[in-house]
Amino acid sequence: MGAREEEIPVLYINDAHEKGDKEFEKWGEHCLKGSLGAHVVDELKPKKEDYIIEKKRFSGFYNTNLEKLLKDLGTREIYEAGLVTNICNLATGLDAKMRDYDVKIVKDAVKDLPDEKYNDNEYFFSRLGPLLGFEIVDTKQAIKEFKGEI
Numbered sequence: 001m002g003a004r005e006e007e008i009p010v011l012y013i014n015d016a017h018e019k020g021d022k023e024f025e026k027w028g029e030h031c032l033k034g035s036l037g038a039h040v041v042d043e044l045k046p047k048k049e050d051y052i053i054e055k056k057r058f059s060g061f062y063n064t065n066l067e068k069l070l071k072d073l074g075t076r077e078i079y080e081a082g083l084v085t086n087i088c089n090l091a092t093g094l095d096a097k098m099r100d101y102d103v104k105i106v107k108d109a110v111k112d113l114p115d116e117k118y119n120d121n122e123y124f125f126s127r128l129g130p131l132l133g134f135e136i137v138d139t140k141q142a143i144k145e146f147k148g149e150i
């Protein structure tokens with residue numbers, strides 16, 4: 001059970017970079033538009049009713065149609081899952097907060113970088129996220145909220 005069963009829109013916001021993207025200077029070439037890296041893995045394959053937004057920067061709002069889509073969908077709250085907690089989830093969540101959306105981070109459905117030097121989900125969940133006004137939930141709570149049980 002999840003969002004789709006409750007007719008809650010599911011949006012995929014994926015990196016899809018052009019060759020020579022400025023972001024590659026820091027992160028190396030990744031997720032080239034049309035490549036396997038920019039493709040959603042089969043286990044998470046979008047359904048026909050889902051939305052796919054291609055982005056070229058950390059935030060899903062930057063130079064995309066996300067803002068218009070959320071407005072058209074009548075969105076008030078956003079549940080974030082996916083990668084990378086302290087980069088793209090953070091940037092997109094901040095941009096959503098700046099547009100007055102309620103942001104919930106689904107803690108067992110996000111992942112930080114594998115490099116321990118930068119991996120700090122605990123800090124994000126216990127301090128940074130709440131400081132920025134994000135609500136930290138888990139998938140069980142999110143599903144109950146989708147069903148209107150809490």
Ligand SMILES: [Zn+2]
Nearest residue numbers: 015023031056
């Ligand atoms: Zn990227």
